[in-house]
Amino acid sequence: xxxxxxxxxxxxxxxxxxxxxxxxxxxxxxxxxxxxxxxxxxxxxxxxxxxxxxxxxxxxxxxxxxxxxxxxxxxxxxxxxxxxxxxxxxxxxxxxxxxxxxxxxxxxxxxxxxxxxxxxxxxxxxxxxxxxxxxxxxxxxxxxxxxxxxxxxxxxxxxxxxxxxxxxxxxxxxxxxxxxxxxxxxxxxxxxxxxxxxxxxxxxxxxxxxxxxxxxxxxxxxxxxxxxxxxxxxxxxxxxxxxxxxxxxxxxxxxxxxxxxxxxxxxxxxxxxxxxxxxxxxxxxxxxxxxxxxxxxxxxxxxxxxxxxxxxxxxxxxxxxxxxxxxxxxxxxxxxx
Ligand SMILES: *[C@@H]1O[C@H](CO)[C@@H](O)[C@H](O)[C@H]1NC(C)=O
Numbered sequence: 001x002x003x004x005x006x007x008x009x010x011x012x013x014x015x016x017x018x019x020x021x022x023x024x025x026x027x028x029x030x031x032x033x034x035x036x037x038x039x040x041x042x043x044x045x046x047x048x049x050x051x052x053x054x055x056x057x058x059x060x061x062x063x064x065x066x067x068x069x070x071x072x073x074x075x076x077x078x079x080x081x082x083x084x085x086x087x088x089x090x091x092x093x094x095x096x097x098x099x100x101x102x103x104x105x106x107x108x109x110x111x112x113x114x115x116x117x118x119x120x121x122x123x124x125x126x127x128x129x130x131x132x133x134x135x136x137x138x139x140x141x142x143x144x145x146x147x148x149x150x151x152x153x154x155x156x157x158x159x160x161x162x163x164x165x166x167x168x169x170x171x172x173x174x175x176x177x178x179x180x181x182x183x184x185x186x187x188x189x190x191x192x193x194x195x196x197x198x199x200x201x202x203x204x205x206x207x208x209x210x211x212x213x214x215x216x217x218x219x220x221x222x223x224x225x226x227x228x229x230x231x232x233x234x235x236x237x238x239x240x241x242x243x244x245x246x247x248x249x250x251x252x253x254x255x256x257x258x259x260x261x262x263x264x265x266x267x268x269x270x271x272x273x274x275x276x277x278x279x280x281x282x283x284x285x286x287x288x289x290x291x292x293x294x295x296x297x298x299x300x301x302x303x304x305x306x307x308x309x310x311x312x313x314x315x316x317x318x319x320x321x322x323x324x325x326x327x328x329x330x331x332x333x334x335x336x337x
Contacts, residue, residue, distance in 0.1 A: 027118065028129050030072040033148060035133040037258040038250050040148050042173065045181050045247060046072035048192040051222045052215065062100045066188045067115070067224065067239060069093050069171065071150075074117060076193035085109045086190065091117040092127065092152055093169040093239065095227075096190050109190075115167040115239050116152035127154040134172070135250065146175035147248035157237065166236040173248035176221075181245030184220040187212050221245060 031043040048068050055063040068075060074090045087094035093115040100107045118127045129152050134145040155167030173181075217223065225240035285302030289295040298304045 027127070033131055033150075034258070035131055035148065036136050037262055038133060039258055040173070040248065042071050042245075042247050045243070045245065046070060048075055048188070049182070049222055050186040050188040051217070051220060051224045051241060052186040052188070053217065053224045059102075061102055063097060063110075064100055065095055065097045065227075066186060066190065067093065067095050067241065068188055068190070068192065069169075069222075069241070070192075071171075078191055078193050081190070085112050087112055087114040087117075088119055088121060090114075090119045091155070093117065093155065095157075095239070096188070098189075107189075111157075112190075113155065113157040113167065115155040116169045117154050119154055119156075127152055129153075134174070145172075146250060148173045166233075167239070168236065169239045169241065171241045171243055172225075173243045173245060175246070175249035176244040177246050177249060179221050179244045179246060181221045181243055181247060184216060185222055186215055186220065 030046060031041050033040040033042065048070050050066050050068040052064055052066045055065075070092055074092055075087060075094055077086050077089065086096070091114040095111075095113050095115055096109060097111040098107055099110045116127060118125065129150065131148050131150045134142050134147045134149060137145075137149070150171045150173065151168065152171075153166075153168040155169070156164045157167055159165055221244045223242040223244070225242050227237065227239045230236040230238050282301060286295075286300040289300050289302065289304075293299070295304075298308050301307055
């Protein structure tokens with residue numbers, strides 16, 4: 001669900017009142033990932049972003065795997081590529097494996113599978129995105145880290161026997177003040193229909209290719225960590241990526257925003273509860289008065305007399321205030337006759 005910045009407070013109220021609303025589609029707003037009242041905004045990282053790893057252990061060819069992530073929305077497929085050579089609709093994290101002959105004689109896609117996403121063939125509801133703040137993590141290995149760890153599920157891959165293996169991705173967004181997160185990314189051969197990116201690609205195709213020639217995984221902001229079978233579930237493979245970016249830093253302003261949102265949330269609840277209690281009291285009291293004493297009109301209300309007197313009390317009080325002000329003025333200005 002995409003929420004405009006200006007209505008953050010309204011959105012906050014909505015999410016308070018209807019916690020299920022924002023999670024109803026299983027998706028999330030990449031511009032406002034909130035954990036422990038700290039908000040992360042990854043909108044700047046949106047688009048198809050890739051990391052490539054190469055296995056050169058075979059003598060005649062490389063096995064290059066490109067992992068592409070769009071943290072903000074599903075990757076868009078292109079029409080002129082066969083279905084088995086790209087990831088299905090709804091994929092957020094896609095893996096494409098190619099076999100490239102070292103002598104350059106051929107370059108074939110040997111496998112393409114979704115690691116995570118809301119995939120139609122899986123019912124479309126099992127991405128089950130979760131995120132965890134690294135600062136709040138109890139794990140030893142997270143000590144001193146700042147950022148967000150995000151888990152996305154829903155992918156599958158057919159093994160050699162045609163059996164489906166579950167896939168999931170764990171991306172660690174780690175705070176690095178000096179990086180936007182878009183430095184030295186791999187420009188995949190597999191094009192995604194990306195509205196934001198297409199004009200940039202078209203503009204300087206040659207330069208991009210050069211960039212890939214000098215691709216240095218160690219210098220890239222998006223890093224491959226591992227892809228292997230889960231330690232506890234032998235039907236599951238886990239892809240781990242690390243993304244160095246300043247957007248994973250917990251900035252002062254964001255903390256303030258979060259605190260403000262929290263205060264606003266408290267007041268909303270306070271007023272809501274006060275209003276509800278008053279209403280309940282009045283309704284229940286009226287009902288009691290009606291049933292017990294057959295009361296009608298003003299008598300229905302609990303403390304009906306007191307409430308009825310309020311306007312008179314107010315008027316009286318106003319009169320006193322006014323007269324004391326006038327009296328105070330006249331005392332200084334005019335002498336008594
Ligand atoms: C595959 O990986 C090798 C080794 O890193 C690299 O030189 C080559 O450019 C890559 N090719 C493609 C198409 O990914």
